[in-house]
Amino acid sequence: MNQNQKEKVLVLGAGISGINAGKLLTEVGRPVILYDGNKEKNEAELREQLGNPSDLTIVLGELTDEVLAQAGLCVISPGIPTDADFVMQVRTAGIPVWSEIELAYHYAKGRLIAITGTNGKTTTTALTGKICADYAESVFVVGNIGNAYTKEALKTKEESITVAEVSSFQLENIVNFHPQVSAVLNITPDHLNRHKTMECYTNVKLSIAKNQSPEDVVILNYEDDRLRAAAPEMMPRVLFFSSARELPEGAYLKGEEIFLALDGTVTRVCSIQDLNLLGRHNYENVMAAVLMAVSIGIPMDSIRHSLSEFRAVEHRIEFVEEKNGVAYYNDSKGTNVDAAIQAIRAMIRPTVLLGGGYDKGAEFDEWIQAFDGKVKQLILMGATARQIADTAAKYGVENIVFVDSMEEAVQTAAKTAEPGDAVLLSPACASWGMFPNYEVRGRVFKELVHAL
Known part of the structure; x- marks a missing residue:
């Protein structure tokens, strides 16, 4: 982290995301200002949730210039709109604004797989996490799936694999966030009350790959017009999956079987009858997970075993x-x-x-x-x-x-x-x-x- 270690970090939002970000910061010795616009929140409870650090300041209600003058960095919870008045105050004060996943990324070790998309994120993240955990010893499944990245970041090691489900809200304020493998599963209208236009929503989703290099991989859905159009401008290697056609490179569904075409070799992955998942969209999730697993170095026999054991995640068909x-x-x-x-x-x-x-x-x-x-x-x-x-x-x-x-x-x-x-x-x-x-x-x- 480039900021002065003694500068205070302003954490916006005292919900689950804000508390986990605050805990990470206090564990690494950064003084924290925890802010929430709800002045009715219990300050003593918030202090206890953060472990009662001596250098914690809690501000409820109004965010003043005096408070802003103390902060060298701001971490924003994903539920807070980036155009909220107090967020604009922070930006006007010239304070850098990071998302919680940006904060976690700065302290995490090992390799990172990051998954976004309008739909299918949770199933694909859980499946990719299982494939990785069945093969590797140190695996963390984090993010929008219900386990905060900030909660696990300090536990990671150089040999760890972190599989993160990331939402558009979390991607809005990334700076250096850099997965070795990323995936955008699909982009359809959603959260337009926040992002206003499909162009803005699409650009935020695609930003998952903005810091990737040519040595990295991004997985995209070939049948999504927006993703196919964006592919030529992307820096990392692009691998597509398709449920509608054979691909010369990538994963595809042919009849009832899933195939993987990579570097001139076509491999049968499995039959959809081998899966415990329903629906074409789930077969797309499987293909995305297979491509990510192969890209991170997991052998096909191990992948097949994990696929046969995986069950649908809670609340998704x-x-x-x-x-x-x-x-x-x-x-x-x-x-x-x-x-x-x-x-x-x-x-x-x-x-x-x-x-x-x-x-x-x-x-x-x-x-x-x-x-x-x-x-x-x-x-x-x-x-x-x-x-x-x-x-x-x-x-x-x-x-x-x-x-x-x-x-x-x-x-x-x-x-x-x-x-x-x-x-x-x-x-x-x-x-x-x-x-x-x-x-x-x-x-x-x-x-x-x-x-x-």
Whole structure:
């Protein structure tokens, strides 16, 4: 870290991300100013969470010029918009702003694999992490998957492999963040309430590779027009994967088999029948994981073994239980339209679909069009329920029910579904307003299903 070790670091946000960043900084001897705009937060509790260091300052409510004058660096939590007034104050004061992953990167050792994309990040990160952990002794799976990079960075060693799921919010303030292998799985409209335009959102996603060198590798989806167009301008070696065509170099799906073409040699990886995952989008996730694993030096026999053992991650087209001949699936992580499209495409039974939630400004036409006659009933809840219903009606979807709670939704679905049907929670919306996050939403759904 180039900054003066005695300069104070201003950490913006006293949530989980801010606390973990603060802990890392105090462990390496950096004095911390922890700031949060919520003046009702308990200062004593925050101090205790950070281990009561003597050189910790906590500021709640207003961020003053006097506080800014003490800081030589700022670390921002990903949930804070970069155009927030107090962030602009920091920038105006000339203080460098780092994301939490930038901070972790500066203290981490070993090799780094970083994965982003609108959808599929968590599954691909978990699978890549398993492949690495089955082969190497020191592996850390971190980032947006639920285990903060800042929490693990100081544990890494020169021989470690870190597999990081990174979001667009985390990429907004990277400076030197440099993975040896990166992947952008896909780019579809999401978080436009934050990024404003698709061009801005796309550029932030692509910045995962901006510090990579020609000796590094970036994995891209050939079937994504934006990624294919961006590839010629990228510095690292580009390897594509495709679920729609054979590729001269990269990974591809041909019929029911996945192949790897590298340096003039074509290798059969596996059959999709060998996998415990549903849907074409998951086969794309597998191909991306295989390319990353090969790029980091893991042999194919070890990769195949890991693929055969891997199970779907929680909340992503996760099989919950079969009750009275009805299969229940939890896709609470389907927080945007494209993710929800992948989930409904993966269904092979007549489906009762539970959707709706927080309004992120999305349009739902493509989702409704993807129903393809599978959806026998659409059960809607949350702020977007009416908008989704109006869109569905345009496309001839008639059996629509409005509910006020997840409990009512599950009970309604159980009454409608018949043996041989599926009930799918795939909201196409964020959980906020009804649940604190998609994990809680999914777990509530599963508890209600188990209790039927």
